[in-house]
Amino acid sequence: MKKLVLLGAGVALLFSSCVSSKKYNDLAAKQKETEDLLNSATVKLNNCLSDKSSATARAQALQEQNDVLKANNQELINNMGNLTTLTQKGADNLERSLESLKEKDLKIQRLQDAITRKDSVTLALVTSLKGVLGNMNDDDIQINVEKGVVYVSISDKLLFGSGSTVVTKRAREVLGKVATVVKNKPDFEFMVEGHTDTDPIHTAAIKDNWDLSVLRATAVVRILQDDFGVDPKRMTAAGRSEYVPVADNDTAAGKAKNRRTRIVVLPKIDQFYNMIEQGMKDIK
Template sequence: MRRSILMLSLVAITLTSCGSKKKIAALEAKNKEIQDLLNTATVKLNQCLTEKDAVANQLDFLKKNNSDLINTVGNITTLSSKGAENLEKSLESLKEKDLKITRLQDALTRKDSVTLALVTSIKRAVGVNDPDIDVSVEKGVVYISIADKLLFKSGSYNVTDRAKEILGKVAKIVQDKPDFECMVEGHTDNVPIKNTVLIDNWDLSVKRATSIVRILQNDFNIDPKRLVASGRSEYIPVDSNTTPEGRAKNRRTRILVLPKIDQFYDMIEKEMKNQQGK
């Protein structure tokens, strides 16, 4: 009897033990499933938190950028207003300067017209076809270049009768133009000269210039205030001094008929003042 009871107890314990193992196994499987779900949820949570931070940073950037844009638009509006005002002032200044330039150009044109008329008169008076007389214009100045053989004897500064005839024609034109000055330049070749009267080519060129100036003053009544005598010696040749022909060209006297510089600048200054007063 006791043996039977013992056997039944063993069977019961065995059956009970098997049922518990099954439950434990099922619980462990369920726990693993829950843990997997928890891990998945944790990963997604972390991703959401990261995305949230990124969105928050982007939102802060957009807010700041929007604020900067608003400030920039305000600055641009202010600058545009000032720029338009400055541009308008610049245009007005340019108009004034353009008007001044136009008036100065007109003054120069009038001066050039007078110069051109003077050249035509001189060419007609002195005989433009004479190869020993050249009339030209450079930068508003009329140059009358006369070969020395028409004015002086070789090595001399005494003016010939033929020279007085030519100088009389030039003097007539200078007399008709009271606003012009007359400068006489003496030029020589490079052949040295020295005698009891002349020291060198400097001396010769200056004495020739002063001889002509005296004739213009004494014989033709040109105001001496309008006359200038200068000697250039051998240092501004127009041809080579290695040939007789070249040296002959270099021995010359140039008479410059030019507007009085002070009057010309006075004319420009007057135009400038007229513009400033407007």
């Protein structure tokens, strides 16, 4: 065994003696140079790989931005198309709205014309009534217009005796003049209203002020129909009792004002509508 060890050592010594020191140093330098080049190449490779990774990421980001821009562009194109459609629809809607407003304005104008015509007829009626009743005492008969309705109020003193439902002779003269006017105004109907004060009444024929107001109204209606030929279809008899006063009932003067019969002249609804329809035809 010792022989073998000695033999190996001898061979090694012999081999090392065969390579000169200069060559060894040259080989060592080349190896160092090669290692340096390898290290430099490795660093450059790593930098290239890093740059490639960054470039790939930027390219991906740019591609995503490009896709977003394409999508936005398409959406804008679609919205422009929708906007064009909406603008056209808006123009159509606006045109229809304007046409509707014109129609409404025209209807309002026609209605105003019809009301003007009705007011003209009402004014003619008031003028006629004041003409035939102008010589009567203003305290006994009053004519006024409220909201296009004509009211003729006749005092209880002129029409009836105290607590009576019998029309006086002097009142018949007044009713005859009223009948002459309303008979010439076929576009109107009228209602006869009886009104009382708050003094209670109770007789064999009259139970209370309701009865008294209604009976007085029907007495006036019958005279207009029977004595002066007023069409009964145009008349309505109504009693308001003591519940629509025009003055307080604390004084004799106030009670006298509340005891009255009122003739309310009303335009016929169908006649009024005919005026509107005629007004529409005139404008067309």
